[in-house]
Amino acid sequence: MDKIERFGVSMKAELLQAFDNRIREKGYATRSEAIRDIIRDYLVEGEWEDQSGEVVGTVTIVYDHGTHELSDALTDIQHSNHRAIICATHVHLDEHNCLETVVIRGSSKEIRSIAERLIATRGVKHGKLMCTTTGRRIS
Amino acid sequence: MDKIERFGVSMKAELLQAFDNRIREKGYATRSEAIRDIIRDYLVEGEWEDQSGEVVGTVTIVYDHGTHELSDALTDIQHSNHRAIICATHVHLDEHNCLETVVIRGSSKEIRSIAERLIATRGVKHGKLMCTTTGRRIS
Amino acid sequence: MDKIERFGVSMKAELLQAFDNRIREKGYATRSEAIRDIIRDYLVEGEWEDQSGEVVGTVTIVYDHGTHELSDALTDIQHSNHRAIICATHVHLDEHNCLETVVIRGSSKEIRSIAERLIATRGVKHGKLMCTTTGRRIS
Amino acid sequence: MDKIERFGVSMKAELLQAFDNRIREKGYATRSEAIRDIIRDYLVEGEWEDQSGEVVGTVTIVYDHGTHELSDALTDIQHSNHRAIICATHVHLDEHNCLETVVIRGSSKEIRSIAERLIATRGVKHGKLMCTTTGRRIS
Numbered sequence: 001m002d003k004i005e006r007f008g009v010s011m012k013a014e015l016l017q018a019f020d021n022r023i024r025e026k027g028y029a030t031r032s033e034a035i036r037d038i039i040r041d042y043l044v045e046g047e048w049e050d051q052s053g054e055v056v057g058t059v060t061i062v063y064d065h066g067t068h069e070l071s072d073a074l075t076d077i078q079h080s081n082h083r084a085i086i087c088a089t090h091v092h093l094d095e096h097n098c099l100e101t102v103v104i105r106g107s108s109k110e111i112r113s114i115a116e117r118l119i120a121t122r123g124v125k126h127g128k129l130m131c132t133t134t135g136r137r138i139s
Numbered sequence: 140m141d142k143i144e145r146f147g148v149s150m151k152a153e154l155l156q157a158f159d160n161r162i163r164e165k166g167y168a169t170r171s172e173a174i175r176d177i178i179r180d181y182l183v184e185g186e187w188e189d190q191s192g193e194v195v196g197t198v199t200i201v202y203d204h205g206t207h208e209l210s211d212a213l214t215d216i217q218h219s220n221h222r223a224i225i226c227a228t229h230v231h232l233d234e235h236n237c238l239e240t241v242v243i244r245g246s247s248k249e250i251r252s253i254a255e256r257l258i259a260t261r262g263v264k265h266g267k268l269m270c271t272t273t274g275r276r277i278s
Numbered sequence: 279m280d281k282i283e284r285f286g287v288s289m290k291a292e293l294l295q296a297f298d299n300r301i302r303e304k305g306y307a308t309r310s311e312a313i314r315d316i317i318r319d320y321l322v323e324g325e326w327e328d329q330s331g332e333v334v335g336t337v338t339i340v341y342d343h344g345t346h347e348l349s350d351a352l353t354d355i356q357h358s359n360h361r362a363i364i365c366a367t368h369v370h371l372d373e374h375n376c377l378e379t380v381v382i383r384g385s386s387k388e389i390r391s392i393a394e395r396l397i398a399t400r401g402v403k404h405g406k407l408m409c410t411t412t413g414r415r416i417s
Numbered sequence: 418m419d420k421i422e423r424f425g426v427s428m429k430a431e432l433l434q435a436f437d438n439r440i441r442e443k444g445y446a447t448r449s450e451a452i453r454d455i456i457r458d459y460l461v462e463g464e465w466e467d468q469s470g471e472v473v474g475t476v477t478i479v480y481d482h483g484t485h486e487l488s489d490a491l492t493d494i495q496h497s498n499h500r501a502i503i504c505a506t507h508v509h510l511d512e513h514n515c516l517e518t519v520v521i522r523g524s525s526k527e528i529r530s531i532a533e534r535l536i537a538t539r540g541v542k543h544g545k546l547m548c549t550t551t552g553r554r555i556s
Binding site: 023026027028029030033034037040041044056058060062063064086087089091093094096097099101103105116117119120122124125126127128130131132133134135136138139 | 162165166167168169172173176179180183195197199201202203225226228230232233235236238240242244255256258259261263264265266267269270271272273274275277278
């Protein structure tokens with residue numbers, strides 16, 4: 001059973017009011033939940049700065065599947081990194097455009113390097129890496 | 140057949156040298172490809188600022204699947220937005236932690252609102268939205 | 279006298295421990311102070327999304343003062359926006375390079391537009407806008 | 418005299434059209450100037466990743482000057498880092514709120530650490546670091 005701790009936070013009534021308005025808009029049920037989320041995000045940033053630990057990233061790329069040899073190139077990069085790449089999901093956006101999300105696990109350096117290779121592949125129209133966590137160090 | 144245009148870019152030799160070093164590191168085969176990528180990213184930003192067009196977003200969330208009623212809550216949000224949500228991929232990171240990537244299509248405002256609801260759900264440890272494109276306006 | 283409110287936040291002991299480590303590194307004296315800061319940053323983001331209110335931005339540009347007509351061009355942009363621009367500070371980085379920080383007050387749209395003109399001026403090597411607040415709505 | 422190089426970039430007519438529209442909005446006079454700016458920004462990012470070189474940062478903080486001992490605390494931090502801190506500009510936003518921009522030069526690590534201490538000082542309402550360059554390695 002996880003131990004829960006409780007501590008007090010003090011702030012001006014006005015600041016708290018503004019915070020309450022903003023988190024209501026975002027859909028949070030309680031202040032604690034919003035604060036926990038902000039704290040976790042703050043910690044995930046720290047996990048990515050720390051080169052030694054294991055983190056998780058999602059790369060999303062959009063490309064035209066008709067581009068010559070593009071699918072093969074993307075598949076090659078993924079296969080040569082099969083230990084780090086957990087899975088890929090493919091979406092057909094229209095007759096030409098595809099979107100692929102690739103989930104990668106490893107050191108922040110390794111994930112960035114695989115992401116850069118996927119994004120730099122000729123014919124990929126847009127690509128970005130989203131940095132997240134294995135969840136192990138974030139409760 | 141798409142029409143290709145070619146234009147000249149001039150810069151100091153020193154700046155070009157620094158650029159060449161940086162794109163080699165990132166894995167680009169040619170300057171044109173690197174510059175096209177940077178330009179496309181710049182345009183996707185514009186698509187997201189423009190509230191009227193259609194864009195695509197990927198939300199990645201990490202959560203503990205053992206959290207009471209969390210999976211149900213996430214499924215409910217996704218079902219009530221089934222027209223915008225294209226698909227979701229689920230990864231089992233370990234016995235407790237799951238990662239889910241959800242691909243959403245719609246106006247930037249609609250996507251942000253669905254993403255905020257998913258991320259604000261109690262028990263989601265980390266969540267982020269990655270803003271991308273349908274590829275239609277980006278060639 | 280400002281009214282202070284106090285409320286409780288609960289989280290797993292492990293998450294709190296990780297947060298405490300991170301804020302100690304960043305130099306925070308108390309949890310409350312770190313949480314207030316994170317909350318304020320969250321609210322300033324909201325102020326910039328809201329087009330109607332007044333915000334403050336700082337533009338930093340780096341340029342070579344020897345570039346023909348550059349100083350005049352930058353001065354012209356600043357003068358034609360003198361009501362919004364509060365002040366500019368000039369730093370001589372070396373014989374060639376100058377840094378200038380320009381403090382601008384107005385709607386987020388107006389500030390962005392002035393910043394884009396300064397940054398787009400030929401000869402400016404690097405420029406960025408930092409989005410902050412008048413402090414009026416943030417206590 | 419600096420050597421200027423010229424090289425060709427090719428892209429689909431449609432992509433080039435979209436780029437031209439976007440840079441016109443931002444106020445760029447020529448494509449070359451826009452591309453040079455995007456490239457420089459890309460290189461400044463690299464300078465900040467490289468821990469060994471010298472970079473420049475601007476920290477902007479907003480605070481209520483009436484907060485007990487705040488001005489003294491900020492001055493102390495600045496004095497104990499006087500070699501790295503080039504200058505500070507102070508703006509009176511209203512009777513209570515002040516804005517200060519501090520220009521700092523050093524390694525990326527050193528600048529981040531000074532910025533974090535300034536931002537974490539009790540009573541600072543909002544603070545951010547803007548990462549820029551000495552201009553020496555960016556022509």
